Each structure stands twice: as C-alpha cells, then as structure tokens.
Amino acid sequence: MNGTVGGTVGGTVGGRVLREDAWGKVLGQAAFPADVRREGQIYAVAVRSPHAHARIRGLKLDEARKAEGVVAVLTSADVPHNGHGVLYRDQPVLVQDHVRMAGDPVVLVGAETLAEARTAAGLVEVDYEVLPGLFDPEEAMKEGVPALHPEIHGSTNIVYHLPVCKGNVAKGWAEAEVTVERDYQTQMLDHAFLQPEAVLAYVDERGHLVVEVATQYAHYDRGEIAHALGLKFNQVRVKTVSVGGAFGGREDISLQIMAALMAWRTLRPVKMENTREESFHSHSKRHPMRMHYKTGATRAGKLTVLEARIVGDAGAYASWSPNILRKAAIHATGPYEIPNVRVDAYAVLTNNPYTGAMRGFGAAQPVLAYESQMDLLARELGLSPMELRLRNICRVGSETATGQVLTGSVGMEECLKAVKSYLGEVSAR
Amino acid sequence: MKKRGRGLGCAWYGTGYGNGFPDVSSAFVEIHDDGSVSVLTGAIDVGQGSSTIFAQIAAEELGIDPEEVTVISGDTDVTPDSGTSAATRHTYNTGNAVIKAVAQAKASLLTYAARALHCTTADGIELKDHKVRVKGEPSRSLPLAELVSKARLEGERFLGSDSYTARTTRVNPETGQGAPYWPYAFGSQVAEVEVDTETGNVQVLRVAAAHDLGKAINPLQAEGQIAGGIAQGVGFALLEEVRLSEGRIKNPTFSQYLIPTVLDMPEIRAILVEEPEGTGPYDAKGLGEPAMLPTIAAIVNAIDDAVGVRITSLPATPEKILAALAEQSKK
Amino acid sequence: MKIELTVNGVARILEVEPEERLLDVLRERLHLTGTKEGCGEGECGACTVIMDGKTVNSCMVLAAQADGHAVTTIEGLGNRGSLHPVQKAFLEEGAVQCGFCTPGMVLSAKALLDRSPHPGKEQIAVAMSGNLCRCTGYDKILRAVERAAGEVKE
Ligand code: FES
Ligand code: FES
Numbered sequence: 045m046n047g048t049v050g051g052t053v054g055g056t057v058g059g060r061v062l063r064e065d066a067w068g069k070v071l072g073q074a075a076f077p078a079d080v081r082r083e084g085q086i087y088a089v090a091v092r093s094p095h096a097h098a099r100i101r102g103l104k105l106d107e108a109r110k111a112e113g114v115v116a117v118l119t120s121a122d123v124p125h126n127g128h129g130v131l132y133r134d135q136p137v138l139v140q141d142h143v144r145m146a147g148d149p150v151v152l153v154g155a156e157t158l159a160e161a162r163t164a165a166g167l168v169e170v171d172y173e174v175l176p177g178l179f180d181p182e183e184a185m186k187e188g189v190p191a192l193h194p195e196i197h198g199s200t201n202i203v204y205h206l207p208v209c210k211g212n213v214a215k216g217w218a219e220a221e222v223t224v225e226r227d228y229q230t231q232m233l234d235h236a237f238l239q240p241e242a243v244l245a246y247v248d249e250r251g252h253l254v255v256e257v258a259t260q261y262a263h264y265d266r267g268e269i270a271h272a273l274g275l276k277f278n279q280v281r282v283k284t285v286s287v288g289g290a291f292g293g294r295e296d297i298s299l300q301i302m303a304a305l306m307a308w309r310t311l312r313p314v315k316m317e318n319t320r321e322e323s324f325h326s327h328s329k330r331h332p333m334r335m336h337y338k339t340g341a342t343r344a345g346k347l348t349v350l351e352a353r354i355v356g357d358a359g360a361y362a363s364w365s366p367n368i369l370r371k372a373a374i375h376a377t378g379p380y381e382i383p384n385v386r387v388d389a390y391a392v393l394t395n396n397p398y399t400g401a402m403r404g405f406g407a408a409q410p411v412l413a414y415e416s417q418m419d420l421l422a423r424e425l426g427l428s429p430m431e432l433r434l435r436n437i438c439r440v441g442s443e444t445a446t447g448q449v450l451t452g453s454v455g456m457e458e459c460l461k462a463v464k465s466y467l468g469e470v471s472a473r
Numbered sequence: 474m475k476k477r478g479r480g481l482g483c484a485w486y487g488t489g490y491g492n493g494f495p496d497v498s499s500a501f502v503e504i505h506d507d508g509s510v511s512v513l514t515g516a517i518d519v520g521q522g523s524s525t526i527f528a529q530i531a532a533e534e535l536g537i538d539p540e541e542v543t544v545i546s547g548d549t550d551v552t553p554d555s556g557t558s559a560a561t562r563h564t565y566n567t568g569n570a571v572i573k574a575v576a577q578a579k580a581s582l583l584t585y586a587a588r589a590l591h592c593t594t595a596d597g598i599e600l601k602d603h604k605v606r607v608k609g610e611p612s613r614s615l616p617l618a619e620l621v622s623k624a625r626l627e628g629e630r631f632l633g634s635d636s637y638t639a640r641t642t643r644v645n646p647e648t649g650q651g652a653p654y655w656p657y658a659f660g661s662q663v664a665e666v667e668v669d670t671e672t673g674n675v676q677v678l679r680v681a682a683a684h685d686l687g688k689a690i691n692p693l694q695a696e697g698q699i700a701g702g703i704a705q706g707v708g709f710a711l712l713e714e715v716r717l718s719e720g721r722i723k724n725p726t727f728s729q730y731l732i733p734t735v736l737d738m739p740e741i742r743a744i745l746v747e748e749p750e751g752t753g754p755y756d757a758k759g760l761g762e763p764a765m766l767p768t769i770a771a772i773v774n775a776i777d778d779a780v781g782v783r784i785t786s787l788p789a790t791p792e793k794i795l796a797a798l799a800e801q802s803k804k
Numbered sequence: 805m806k807i808e809l810t811v812n813g814v815a816r817i818l819e820v821e822p823e824e825r826l827l828d829v830l831r832e833r834l835h836l837t838g839t840k841e842g843c844g845e846g847e848c849g850a851c852t853v854i855m856d857g858k859t860v861n862s863c864m865v866l867a868a869q870a871d872g873h874a875v876t877t878i879e880g881l882g883n884r885g886s887l888h889p890v891q892k893a894f895l896e897e898g899a900v901q902c903g904f905c906t907p908g909m910v911l912s913a914k915a916l917l918d919r920s921p922h923p924g925k926e927q928i929a930v931a932m933s934g935n936l937c938r939c940t941g942y943d944k945i946l947r948a949v950e951r952a953a954g955e956v957k958e
Binding site: 056057058059060061062063064065094095096097145146147177179206207208209210226227228229230231232233234236258259260261262263264266277280281282283284287288289290291292294295320321324325329367370371373374375378379387394395396397401403404405407408411412414415416418419420429430433437438445446447448449450452453454455456458459460462463466467468 | 479480481482483484485486487490491492515517518519520522524525528529530532533538539540544546547548549550552554555556557558559560644646647648649650651652653654655656657659660661662663665679681682683684685687688689690691692693694702705708709713714715717719720721722725726727730732742744746747748749750751752753755756758761762765766767769770771773774777783785786787788
Binding site: 521 | 842843845847848898901902903929930932933934935936937938939940941942943944945946
C-alpha cells in the first residue's frame with residue numbers, strides 16, 4: 045500500500061526498491077528493544093568489575109537485598125550453566141571467582157524501577173583481590189606466563205595459530221630484487237552502533253521464556269539462553285525487534301541471558317538497558333593487530349614473496365578470535381598473486397576487553413599493511429601504485445596463498461579500472 | 474600549509490563462515506490465496522537491508538511486486554535458522570535459500586497452472602506481471618490471484634521450505650592450504666585528502682569507491698552500504714581508538730570516542746561493478762563488510778602522497794602526523 | 805514538581821521529579837518512544853526534539869526546563885497518510901538504514917528548513933552535524949535534506 049511514494053519504487057531485482065521498515069522509522073514507530081515494555085516490568089542492572097584481573101574473595105549483598113524496591117539479587121550461584129560463547133563457552137554469565145576483564149558482570153540486581161535498581165547495585169560490595177594483569181599480547185604469548193583459561197584453553201594464552209605456507213619463501217627471496225619491510229599496528233575499535241543494548245525478557249502464558257532483543261542471530265541467542273538456564277530450545281523464544289546497527293558487536297551474548305535469568309527467577313517481565321558507557325564496557329571490540337610485513341618483488345614489478353607475522357589481541361575471552369585471525373592470515377596477501385608465502389597469525393588472550401567480530405572480521409587490519417607495502421614497493425620500483433597493482437592482482441584462474449583457484453566472479457581489475465580516472469597524477473615521490 | 478594528495482586502496486574479502494563450517498541458511502515460503510506471499514527466514518535485518526533483498530528476490534521469481542511479499546525474520550518461534558547477520562552472507566546465502574524455497578512453491582504452482590491452461594508441461598508456463606502465462610503465447614494466461622484462489626478450492630497449496638549451504642573447505646592447520654571461502658568480493662577506492670601541516674589535521678575530501686558485488690539486487694541499498702563503509706573506514710583511519718589503562722577503557726563515551734560526523738565525510742562516488750557470480754542469487758555476492766576496507770589504505774596512502782610521511786600505526790591522528798613531519802624535516 | 809508543557813500540540817500537566825530529563829518524560833511518561841537515547845550526554849542527537857522552534861537534545865534538558873514550552877517530537881510530524889516533506893525525502897533517498905538516528909535526523913532537518921527554506925550544502929551539513937549516524941555515511945541523509953529543500957539536481 046505504501047510502496048509508491050514519489051514513484052521511486054520500481055522493478056524487482058535490480059530496482060531501487062525502498063525498504064518497507066523505513067516508513068516506521070521515519071515516523072518514529074519502529075520499536076527498538078528499549079521501546080518495548082510490558083505491564084509489571086522490573087529493571088535489572090549488572091554490577092561489573094572495575095578491575096581487569098581479580099579473584100573474588102566474597103560478596104556482601106545484604107544491603108542491596110534490603111534496599112527499597114529490590115526484587116532479587118542474583119549471583120553465579122543462580123546460573124544453572126554458567127558459560128556462553130560463540131566458539132567456546134569460556135565467558136561466564138556472572139563471574140563466580142575469576143574476573144578476567146574490566147566490565148565482567150558479577151552480580152545482577154532487579155528492582156521495581158531503574159533508579160532503585162541502580163541504587164541497590166551501588167550497595168553491592170564485592171571483595172576483589174586484584175591480580176597482576178596481562179595487557180600486552182606479545183608478553184602474554186611467551187612461555188611460562190600464567191594462562192588465563194587453563195580449564196578451557198590449556199596452558200597457553202595462544203588461543204589460535206595458523207600458518208599459511210605456499211611455495212618456497214627462500215626461492216622467493218632469491219628472486220626478489222626489491223624488498224620492503226615494515227611494522228604496522230591497528231588499534232582497538234568499538235562498533236559504536238547507535239542503539240545501546242537493551243532487552244525485555246518475560247515468561248509468557250505458555251510458560252515459555254520470551255526474550256525481545258536486537259541481535260544479529262536470534263537462533264544463536266536462543267541456544268545460549270536455553271543452555272545457561274537448562275531449558276529446551278522450544279521453551280525459549282528470541283524475538284528480534286528493530287536493530288539499531290550491529291557491525292559484529294551484537295554477535296556475542298550481552299544482556300540476553302542475564303535478563304532471561306532474572307525473568308525466570310522472579311516471574312516478572314525484566315527490562316535491561318545499557319547506558320552508552322556500559323555498552324562500551326561490555327560488548328566485544330575490534331582486535332588490535334601488530335603486523336610485521338616483508339615483501340619482495342622483481343624489478344619488473346612482480347611480487348615474488350611475502351613473509352608476515354600477525355598478532356591479534358583476543359582480550360579476555362575467545363569469542364570469534366580463532367576465526368578472525370584465520371581470516372587475517374588467509375587475506376594477508378591482499379588481492380594479489382604471490383607465489384611464495386609464509387604467514388603466521390596468532391590470537392592471544394590478555395586481560396584487555398575481549399575482542400570479536402567487527403565489520404571486516406580480521407580481513408580489515410591487514411589492508412593497512414598490504415596496501416602500504418604496495419605503495420612503498422611502487423615507489424622503490426618507480427612504478428605508479430596503479431601499475432604495480434595491475435601487474436599483480438588476482439584474476440580468474442589466479443591461485444591464492446591457500447592454494448584456492450579463483451574460478452568465478454573476480455572483479456578486482458574492473459574495480460581498479462573504474463577508479464583509475466579519480467587517481468589523476470599521483471606524484472612519484 | 475594545506476597540502477592535497479590522492480591514494481589508492483584495494484581489498485578483498487572472502488564471504489561466508491568459511492573454513493568448512495556448515496554455512497546454512499533456511500527459508501519458508503507460502504503463497505497466499507490472492508497471490509501475495511510470506512517469506513520466513515531467521516536472517517535479521519540489522520539495518521543492512523536483507524529483508525528488502527529477500528522481498529525483491531521472491532517477487533522476481535513469482536512475477537509480483539516486492540510490496541506483495543512480507544518478510545518475517547528473526548523470531549525463533551516462527552522462522553527457520555538462517556545463520557548470523559555477519560560475514561557478508563545474507564544476500565548470497567540466505568538469498569539462495571529464499572530462491573530454493575520459492576522454487577518449491579513455484580514448482581507445484583506451475584504444475585497446477587499447466588493443467589489449468591491446458592499446457593502439457595510445467596516448463597511451458599511462466600509467471601510475469603501478476604499473470605500465469607503460456608510461454609510464447611501471452612494471450613493464454615490467467616491472473617495469478619485467480620489461479621491461486623481457484624487452486625485453493627481444489628485443495629492445492631503452494632508452499633516451500635529449503636536450505637542453501639555455501640561451498641567451503643577447512644584449511645589444513647599446518648599449512649593453511651584449502652579453499653576456505655566462496656565467493657570473494659573485491660573493491661578499490663581512491664581517496665583525496667587535505668593535510669594541514671600546521672595542525673596535522675587530515676580532511677578527506679573525496680572518495681571514489683568501486684566494488685564488485687556480482688549483481689546489485691538493490692542499487693539504492695548498495696550505495697548506502699558503500700557510503701556507510703567509507704564512514705567507518707574514515708573513523709578507523711583517522712579518528713577512532715579505544716584507549717586502555719590497565720585493561721580498563723579510558724574513553725567510554727561519545728565525547729571521548731569520536732566517530733565521524735557529517736563534517737568528517739568526503740564527497741562520495743559509489744561505483745557498482747557487476748562481475749556475475751554464477752552460484753549467487755541473480756549472480757549476486759556480498760558487499761557489506763568489503764565496503765569499508767579499501768578506505769583505510771586509500772587514506773593512509775593519500776596522506777603519504779600529500780606530505781610524504783608514512784603512517785604505520787592507526788589512527789593517523791594529528792599528533793602522529795606532526796611527529797612524522799618533524800621527523801621528516803630533520804632528515 | 806508540576807510542569808505544564810505542550811507536546812505535539814497537546815497541553816500536558818505532569819508531576820515530575822527534579823532530576824528527570826525531558827527525554828524521560830517523553831519516553832517513560834508519555835510513551836513517545838520515537839525519541840531515542842543513544843548516549844545520554846548530548847553527543848549523538850538521537851534524542852533531538854524541537855522546543856519552541858529550536859532543536860534541543862532532550863537528554864540534556866531537565867523536565868523542569870521544558871515547563872511552559874512547546875515540544876515537537878517525531879510523532880508530531882506526519883503519518884502514513886501525509887508524511888512531512890522531510891520524512892518523504894528520507895524514504896525516497898534511501899536515507900534510512902537501521903533507523904535509530906532517523907527521528908533525530910528528521911527533526912534537525914525540519915528545524916533547519918523551517919528557519920531557512922533554501923539552505924546550501926554547507927549549511928545543511930553544519931545543521932546536521934550534531935546528529936550521529938553509524939550506518940549511512942550521511943551521504944543519502946544529505947541528499948534527502950537537499951531534496952526536501954527542493955534543491956536536488958538530478
Ligand atoms: S541521547 Fe541525547 S544526545 Fe545522545
Ligand atoms: S541509520 Fe543507523 S545510525 Fe543512522
């Protein structure tokens with residue numbers, strides 16, 4: 045009915061079709077999780093560790109429990125299966141004794157109003173024994189350094205290592221006439237989606253747990269909630285409302301299990317909303333990566349060899365780190381054919397905020413390294429950046445560093461040609 | 474002094490879960506009695522526009538308008554699991570699942586239509602412009618709605634449910650050899666920047682961005698993905714950094730963690746390159762993540778072109794640029 | 805304390821807490837949830853409303869400060885039957901992705917066009933610079949505002 049405003053709707057595949065939900069969004073009707081409410085709802089607030097690494101010696105909850113409006117104060121003892129995670133369940137719903145990052149949730153307070161929940165949360169006393177932390181992945185990966193997750197990840201903090209080996213690097217260096225070698229570093233980033241995490245959880249008329257949330261993957265959330273609470277999948281309904289951006293930052297569980305737990309225990313609808321600050325302290329981040337790159341080429345401008353070492357800071361929990369560093373290793377060459385390659389990529393656990401999926405997923409950070417190397421090589425060779433790339437890009441039939449032959453759509457050359465006119469005369473400095 | 478420079482950045486991106494992990498999307502389809510349609514998938518529209526893409530695909534397959542397709546998504550009581558909204562996978566992977574599920578509903582519809590139109594084979598029937606027609610003989614046709622409601626009275630229902638699994642193999646953990654992702658998306662961008670040598674400030678003036686997405690199922694949304702990607706690339710290259718002290722975030726607010734505002738944005742020229750991907754829905758592959766990747770490099774390379782300093786640690790803050798310029802003038 | 809204000813043309817008399825923000829009044833008391841909270845510190849513009857013709861971040865305005873004033877929220881702008889020209893332009897230009905920033909963006913654009921019906925590009929950008937968007941890269945948002953101003957050159 046609303047499909048024809050201004051007549052810009054047209055065609056089907058290939059058409060500039062307008063998104064149906066845009067009407068609700070320009071009118072302010074689209075409901076994000078903070079916008080949904082239910083009669084009789086209470087509010088829950090998490091008490092999070094200010095310390096990056098600590099043992100919990102004890103909790104004092106009496107004051108909080110007695111505070112005005114408080115309905116329940118929950119701890120790890122209330123969680124049937126206290127773990128979640130996309131690859132490993134190494135992240136606690138509520139920390140029992142070992143805090144591994146600042147922002148780890150320890151106690152969950154539920155009260156009639158948000159203000160009462162926050163006040164009561166302020167009355168929770170956690171006795172922390174602060175431990176020395178591991179903040180540098182290069183340090184954390186050394187032998188003999190205490191492991192942060194001995195039960196799940198063994199005696200090392202290296203949660204993942206992938207070598208990618210192709211051809212013979214010695215041969216590649218013998219053929220190389222020009223070499224560029226540099227260290228690169230990318231920073232930790234936040235997704236900064238505009239809608240802070242929020243959730244509404246309640247037990248419905250069937251006795252099923254319903255969780256209304258903005259997530260990237262409702263079925264994953266359902267599995268983690270059901271597992272943590274010891275329920276069957278069919279007893280848990282995750283219902284996605286409007287999602288205010290995600291970019292990877294809504295892959296891992298944030299408030300879903302805590303709100304579900306509070307609702308299951310109190311049989312009241314439970315609302316949780318992160319402030320922007322809580323959002324920063326609680327969801328995953330983009331992996332900072334240190335990348336050592338050494339690239340060789342012939343005078344004729346053909347790449348002969350790449351050696352690279354990439355270390356990604358996984359932070360306190362594995363999340364998607366193995367997959368992300370794998371992706372970094374596999375994409376480390378850039379879209380170029382290089383016959384001789386040795387890449388080593390590592391994901392290392394530390395006591396920094398945990399890192400996980402973010403737009404680009406490990407294929408983003410190496411772009412800084414491989415494209416800087418290309419420009420530096422072009423300068424050494426007296427070629428334009430465009431020309432050096434054209435001599436090395438992947439085309440149909442090219443073989444990647446993992447030995448994969450690209451047989452289908454490989455539009456790299458078309459893309460380069462399409463932007464060529466915008467490059468103008470880049471000075472050959 | 475303000476100096477201008479241009480830089481080039483290229484990137485590639487293997488889409489899908491990868492590494493042999495079963496990358497499965499599922500969809501349910503029901504054709505209603507008036508010829509409108511419901512598509513149910515677990516795939517969540519997080520703003521990227523996947524629901525619109527699925528409506529367009531189903532509409533194209535059935536010869537109806539996207540507005541006649543309701544896409545229901547991300548409700549575990551109702552929709553089948555279609556995997557996560559990540560890995561630049563929904564247009565390709567879930568798009569393929571929608572095509573397969575629609576194809577099932579369509580197959581029984583065509584068989585029924587062949588009988589109704591006295592055509593010996595369903596292959597001889599096509600769905601176009603809200604009509605069911607005999608190919609090559611457009612005068613022999615019935616309105617889709619009429620046919621479907623007639624079918625209903627005869628006890629026929631047109632439903633579909635199917636899954637699509639992307640092609641991927643596990644890499645050898647000792648050598649990294651294997652075919653981990655399919656398909657790969659490619660992109661190339663040129664950035665023009667202006668560097669203020671007194672303040673170290675970098676303004677990105679223009680970005681031309683060409684991205685190979687196989688086929689633009691919705692060019693309006695594709696342009697939006699590219700512009701949004703460039704914004705995040707600008708933030709990555711120049712502005713954003715979570716700063717830590719003993720593992721604790723020092724800047725957990727928008728006044729201290731700066732994301733690009735409209736004033737930080739360049740003028741954007743988005744170019745959609747369509748190298749058909751035969752395994753994709755209507756030859757499409759993905760665009761979401763790749764859109765931001767070349768921006769990072771194009772800006773860093775443009776800074777070098779403008780003032781001759783190589784920034785190797787991001788973000789390229791004014792402090793880093795001034796330090797590099799000071800270092801350069803010593804030489 | 806008691807305040808009197810006009811919200812979307814309707815006079816309201818409300819009992820509020822001293823520390824309560826205009827944003828809370830709109831969202832929690834009046835259930836006008838089109839006004840969003842993205843940061844709570846005046847940085848993102850998701851909570852933008854128009855007060856006496858000027859945009860304000862409603863997270864930075866105390867309910868008491870709104871006493872005696874007229875407030876327009878996104879719910880007061882248009883409906884499906886008759887969209888405000890800015891809303892229509894946002895739709896047609898594809899300026900909406902996740903949509904969380906959209907209500908604030910639309911109101912900032914409306915306030916700009918109300919006081920300056922034919923703004924230049926620069927002026928539009930400055931007027932919109934208090935509203936963050938993480939999805940669109942602002943490109944189509946700027947086009948939408950230009951279109952609403954009747955200035956789009958094809
Ligand atoms: S919520 Fe008010 S400016 Fe962000
Ligand atoms: S559309 Fe998502 S923040 Fe603007």
